[in-house]
Amino acid sequence: MENSVEQRICLKFCVLNEISCVEALKIVQKAYGDSSMSRTQAYEWYKSFKEGRGVIEDLPSTSNTEENVPKIKKIVLEDRRMTEREIARDLNISYGSVHHILRNILGMTRVAARLVPKHLDFLQKEYDF
Structure with a gap:
């Protein structure tokens, strides 16, 4: 986690100094070696910083909200x-x-007690499974 935040800081620095994304990725890969972020992640973070994102940390999931x-x-x-x-x-x-x-x-699970045919004829409906 700490390592990824540092890499994002480097990318943000490169965006502010108008260094291209390709060059920024090379800088990050040279500095962090095998533990550097992937090319896709670098491009996504570079794009979000270029569009004005200021937060370096991951944003919390908004789907699990109380609403x-x-x-x-x-x-x-x-x-x-x-x-x-x-x-x-x-x-x-x-x-x-x-x-x-x-x-x-919510602690809910899907439970099926038994399998029943979808369409029952008259005799099957009368017969107690």
Whole structure:
């Protein structure tokens, strides 16, 4: 963690001194060797600093906020057949965030007691499984 923050500081310094991203990446790779950030990460951080980002640390996840937890709980209680992907699409948050909220915060899991055919005929409906 400490190492990545230092590398971001170097990238921000390069942006402020109008050094190109390619040159900035070379500087970081020379200074940190094998533990340097990847090319993709360097380009993303360089771009965000160039666009005016001032914060060097990672921003906390905004999907696990207190306002999304009751929304997800309400959706699940209204329709228990909703999938995690459908909830994520409806709330415009990531699948992983929905999964985390359901499993770790709300303590919910999907339980299927037994498999039942989707379409039952008249005799199957009368027969008690």
